[in-house]
Amino acid sequence: MKFLICLLALSFLNLTASSSRVSAHGLEHKQTKDFNIDIVKTVVVGQSGATDFKTVQAAIDSIPSGNNNWIKIQLQNGIYVEKIVIPTDKQKIIMQGNNPSEVIIQYNNAGQAGSSGTITVNAEYFVAINVTFKNSYNNITSLVPYKELNVAPSIVLMADKAWFYGCSFISVQDTLADFVGRHYFKKCYIEGAVDFIWGGGQSIYEKCVIYVKGVTTDERVKSGALIPGFITAQGRQSEEDTSGFVFKYCAIKGDGMAYLGRAYRGYSRVVFYATSMSNVIVPQGWDAWRCKGEEDKITYAEVNCTGEGANKQGRVGWDKNLSDRDIAFLVNAETFIAGDGWMTTLPSSLASL
Numbered sequence: 178m179k180f181l182i183c184l185l186a187l188s189f190l191n192l193t194a195s196s197s198r199v200s201a202h203g204l205e206h207k208q209t210k211d212f213n214i215d216i217v218k219t220v221v222v223g224q225s226g227a228t229d230f231k232t233v234q235a236a237i238d239s240i241p242s243g244n245n246n247w248i249k250i251q252l253q254n255g256i257y258v259e260k261i262v263i264p265t266d267k268q269k270i271i272m273q274g275n276n277p278s279e280v281i282i283q284y285n286n287a288g289q290a291g292s293s294g295t296i297t298v299n300a301e302y303f304v305a306i307n308v309t310f311k312n313s314y315n316n317i318t319s320l321v322p323y324k325e326l327n328v329a330p331s332i333v334l335m336a337d338k339a340w341f342y343g344c345s346f347i348s349v350q351d352t353l354a355d356f357v358g359r360h361y362f363k364k365c366y367i368e369g370a371v372d373f374i375w376g377g378g379q380s381i382y383e384k385c386v387i388y389v390k391g392v393t394t395d396e397r398v399k400s401g402a403l404i405p406g407f408i409t410a411q412g413r414q415s416e417e418d419t420s421g422f423v424f425k426y427c428a429i430k431g432d433g434m435a436y437l438g439r440a441y442r443g444y445s446r447v448v449f450y451a452t453s454m455s456n457v458i459v460p461q462g463w464d465a466w467r468c469k470g471e472e473d474k475i476t477y478a479e480v481n482c483t484g485e486g487a488n489k490q491g492r493v494g495w496d497k498n499l500s501d502r503d504i505a506f507l508v509n510a511e512t513f514i515a516g517d518g519w520m521t522t523l524p525s526s527l528a529s530l
């Protein structure tokens with residue numbers, strides 16, 4: 178098993194290394210065609226009226242196995258109380274709503290990192306636009322009592338090549354399980370308190386809002402002391418592992434307090450680039466967690482961030498000063514997550530978003 182993991186990691190490295198050219202051009206610069214031109218079929222899901230399906234899962238089930246053409250699942254406004262699984266053989270699904278505050282997929286399940294998610298994506302080429310994914314386990318609008326925390330992902334990403342625009346991910350603990358594969362998030366909203374963006378994923382989060390929810394010691398006293406949480410828990414596991422989370426042009430806010438990240442595995446890698454940080458960030462910034470004494474293997478960096486929370490004066494001291502070359506490689510989607518060009522094979526209309 179260990180051998181297999183090594184092999185996989187190596188071939189992955191090959192893939193990204195063979196086509197790593199540094200370029201300042203992002204997806205935005207690609208020529209755009211008519212909006213839905215690459216989508217061969219659209220099915221509509223809604224709870225009333227003449228729709229193709231009443232549930233999201235029924236729409237997914239209708240996609241042919243081994244699908245190789247983009248199919249759009251258009252969600253009408255509503256709250257879909259469903260626990261959804263996209264199997265490996267249902268690729269190239271675009272799930273789209275008109276407005277994330279009106280199109281909500283939610284479910285209440287907690288306890289299992291890999292299987293409690295409201296939606297689990299096992300297929301490559303999953304795209305979601307303007308949809309809210311929520312785990313309603315901690316359905317609390319005020320501060321969350323510490324003892325009520327539990328693993329409750331809103332989404333579990335188990336496959337390569339996922340692309341999100343305008344989506345919201347809402348829970349308290351482990352909200353966004355960015356488990357494995359290369360993923361891109363643009364203009365998304367991610368809310369949570371503890372390890373709420375976590376896993377071994379290799380992802381860029383661009384222009385996203387990260388909301389740190391408050392956790393308190395005492396459920397009866399609403400003014401109970403705040404307990405600091407953790408925004409990220411990235412799980413890079415070796416020098417060769419290409420994974421990491423990069424946040425660029427994001428905004429961190431909230432009603433709690435948090436570290437930017439803690440090391441879920443020994444080679445954890447997280448970069449915040451040109452991101453605004455409110456005072457929710459604790460001065461130390463980072464936590465080595467179970468990797469104390471091995472901090473040199475961890476890559477945590479903040480580059481050109483702004484705001485009260487970005488003040489580096491109280492930082493741990495072992496966070497990295499990356500070279501301009503490394504920064505350019507990591508913040509550029511074409512080099513860090515799409516060296517093989519997968520993002521240019523998405524429906525061309527997405528580039529204009």
Ligand SMILES: *[C@@H]1O[C@H](CO)[C@@H](O)[C@H](O)[C@H]1NC(C)=O
Binds near residue numbers: 275276277278343530
């Ligand atoms: C996404 O939702 C916003 C409203 O929040 C709307 O203005 C925008 O047009 C939507 N975009 C797409 C691509 O549906």
Ligand SMILES: *[C@@H]1O[C@H](CO)[C@@H](O)[C@H](O)[C@H]1NC(C)=O
Binds near residue numbers: 285313316
């Ligand atoms: C969550 O709380 C809101 C407000 O109290 C309530 O309207 C909603 O039904 C709750 N949802 C769940 C899934 O419990």
Ligand SMILES: *[C@@H]1O[C@H](CO)[C@@H](O)[C@H](O)[C@H]1NC(C)=O
Binds near residue numbers: 480481501504
């Ligand atoms: C950070 O900001 C400074 C000042 O605006 C700029 O000169 C520098 O190039 C930026 N660094 C990166 C890596 O973008």
Ligand SMILES: *[C@@H]1O[C@H](CO)[C@@H](O)[C@H](O)[C@H]1NC(C)=O
Binds near residue numbers: 497498
């Ligand atoms: C990073 O650069 C800052 C400012 O130039 C410096 O104070 C700090 O010691 C450096 N950190 C490391 C780990 O080299």
